[in-house]
Amino acid sequence: MTRKGLSDLRSKEEIKAEKRKGRTGIYLVAPGLLVLLLFFAAPVVVLLAMSLFVKPPGAEIGVFVPGLEFSNYSTVLAAYWPELLRSFGFALIATILALLIGFPMAYLVAVRLREKPLLQGILLVLLIAPFFSSFILRTQAWKQILADEGLIAQSLKFLSILPADGHLTATPIAVVAGLTYNFLPFMVLPIYANLGRLDTRLLEASSDLYASPSTSFFKITLPMTAPGVFAGVLLTFIPAAGDYVNAALLGNNRNTTMIGQVIDSRFFRIIDYPGAAALSFILMLSILILVTVYIRRFGTKELM
Missing domain, CATH: 1.10.3720.10 (MetI-like)
Structure with missing residues (x-):
């Protein structure tokens, strides 16, 4: 095999190794990201949405509907x-x-x-x-x-x-x-x-x-x-x-x-x-x- 062929083969192997490392990193980070999304990001979004709720006229105490108040x-x-x-x-x-x-x-x-x-x-x-x-x-x-x-x-x-x-x-x-x-x-x-x-x-x-x-x-x-x-x-x-x-x-x-x-x-x-x-x-x-x-x-x- 020529020197150029060996170089191309080595480059392909390096690319594959980097891809494997990248996937491994994603697998390791995924559980933490999932926890953050479920227990931090989602509550913050709900909190923001609730802060804009509006009380309809004549509604009972504690009754609010979604809005942009x-x-x-x-x-x-x-x-x-x-x-x-x-x-x-x-x-x-x-x-x-x-x-x-x-x-x-x-x-x-x-x-x-x-x-x-x-x-x-x-x-x-x-x-x-x-x-x-x-x-x-x-x-x-x-x-x-x-x-x-x-x-x-x-x-x-x-x-x-x-x-x-x-x-x-x-x-x-x-x-x-x-x-x-x-x-x-x-x-x-x-x-x-x-x-x-x-x-x-x-x-x-x-x-x-x-x-x-x-x-x-x-x-x-x-x-x-x-x-x-x-x-x-x-x-x-x-x-x-x-x-x-x-x-x-x-x-x-x-x-x-x-x-x-x-x-x-x-x-x-x-x-x-x-x-x-x-x-x-x-x-x-x-x-x-x-x-x-x-x-x-x-x-x-x-x-x-």
């Missing part, structure tokens, strides 16, 4: 924009607090206790232990901790930080505290995973070169753990913005109402399915826009 969005947005902004504000504060609390925790467990696996394991179990109990029970426990007769409230009153007739429950402070506590592991675990791969020899080298601890942190530790911080911020902010359990149990008043409570109220109590769907879609779209801006501004490639 785009005014549903302007109506609920005009009525509930304070709750939407409050939700993002509470979520942002809780995310910042979780980062300030969680980073030192993750650094202690992952770096400082690297040579003490037993103590490291105990602290990790204590960190993950709250996941073993109900989300509602954990939040209810915070209601007891922040109660007027509790140690925290009594201590603040004794120090004159809190007025004698003041309260911690049913305040934005209580809601933010609950959000921070409940979503703290979502911040700590990604940072811990990144810090676990941190090469401590780099820190030793920076110390040998007379770099201050703060310089080593901002020049070495923080940039190398940027992906963990990035993931932790997303995992904390997104569920916190849509949460309603903390606001319902620790707040439950006009000054602490979050958008999740409004959606719950319009869906189950007022029976306004299009309004609830429109609010849900607005919340989802707002979070998507904020996350996109965050990724473009603070993406891990820029931080590294």
